[in-house]
Amino acid sequence: MLRTAILMGLMASPALAQSPVTVSGAWARATAPGQTTGAVYMSLTSPRDDALTGIASPQADMAMLHKTVHEGHMTDMEDMDALQLPAGKKVTLAPHGMHVMLMGLKSPLKAGETVSLDLNFLNSGTEHITVPVEPLGASGPPG
Amino acid sequence: MPPKRNQGLKAPGILGLAAGGIVIAGMAAAALLPHLTAAAATSIGGPFALIDGAGQAVTDKTYLGRWKLIYFGYTHCPDACPTTLSDIGAALDKLTPTERKNLSVLFITVDPERDTPKVIGDYAKAFGQEFIGLTGTQAALAPVEQSFRVYAQKHALKGGDYAMDHSSIIYVMAPDGHFVGLLDDGLSPVEMAQRLMQMGRESKGRKSFF
Numbered sequence: 171m172l173r174t175a176i177l178m179g180l181m182a183s184p185a186l187a188q189s190p191v192t193v194s195g196a197w198a199r200a201t202a203p204g205q206t207t208g209a210v211y212m213s214l215t216s217p218r219d220d221a222l223t224g225i226a227s228p229q230a231d232m233a234m235l236h237k238t239v240h241e242g243h244m245t246d247m248e249d250m251d252a253l254q255l256p257a258g259k260k261v262t263l264a265p266h267g268m269h270v271m272l273m274g275l276k277s278p279l280k281a282g283e284t285v286s287l288d289l290n291f292l293n294s295g296t297e298h299i300t301v302p303v304e305p306l307g308a309s310g311p312p313g
Numbered sequence: 314m315p316p317k318r319n320q321g322l323k324a325p326g327i328l329g330l331a332a333g334g335i336v337i338a339g340m341a342a343a344a345l346l347p348h349l350t351a352a353a354a355t356s357i358g359g360p361f362a363l364i365d366g367a368g369q370a371v372t373d374k375t376y377l378g379r380w381k382l383i384y385f386g387y388t389h390c391p392d393a394c395p396t397t398l399s400d401i402g403a404a405l406d407k408l409t410p411t412e413r414k415n416l417s418v419l420f421i422t423v424d425p426e427r428d429t430p431k432v433i434g435d436y437a438k439a440f441g442q443e444f445i446g447l448t449g450t451q452a453a454l455a456p457v458e459q460s461f462r463v464y465a466q467k468h469a470l471k472g473g474d475y476a477m478d479h480s481s482i483i484y485v486m487a488p489d490g491h492f493v494g495l496l497d498d499g500l501s502p503v504e505m506a507q508r509l510m511q512m513g514r515e516s517k518g519r520k521s522f523f
Binding site for chain 2: 199201202203204205206207208209231232234236238240243244245246247249265266267269271272273274306307308309
């Protein structure tokens, strides 16, 4: 049944079938002078069980999934190998929590510009997204 | 190597508990830093000798007479530091110009290897005119971290780079240099501004800008 639905979806809308994960509220914070790392935040909703397994950006040497972990008042960053996306559940990357860390930025992230990311999903292939850069003082997506 | 978490805290004598306001601040601090007793928390902070963004030598005396928000972090920090500094900036925007006039935010690096005076100075300034970035040699920073009970530890990342695990908390210091209280980095800017104004009101007998 599910397979039929996916197959029908594939025929009706190939792009959607290849990338069924919905990305919403994505934003990156502008970097301060000298800052060569950046963070991108977003919400992901997959219609079926999936996982975000890799991220790449042409604007950074490396992009990886990180989680800021607060234990008491310590902050540690943990590497995450994959982000599980249970079917239908909105998973949010937000400040002081999970984020896409951009390491070795080739140029500063400036408010009003964008960041390109390729998100690799276990079951859904690669999805390309363009993320707006918000001012340094921003704490959430635009709007 | 950055110093390990300071575990050898000693509570000062009962006399140290005399001032009511300080005890309350200490209790609030102890609630946020569970490894501190209320009494130990009142002795947070101390003298320091560091370098500012202009390459000038500064000490704790440089900022006497000003309220200070002190936060330890590093410029390669992608999430916790810029988020907290952005939130502080937004909290300051909720104060009046008069309230802001006598306040500095000191961003002290835990990563002196990469945070040169210019790097940390330019970085901090980007969050607002009150923001001052400070660095120093590891030998100069170690006693500062110790006096603020800051934990900082290098942590290797995939690809050969490194991050710093560190205490993420905002220290509020009165114009006379005394520790007033802590702001949790998870507070919203509105809550931060309210706590700041409350701390200003509670610190009776001290020069207050509120």
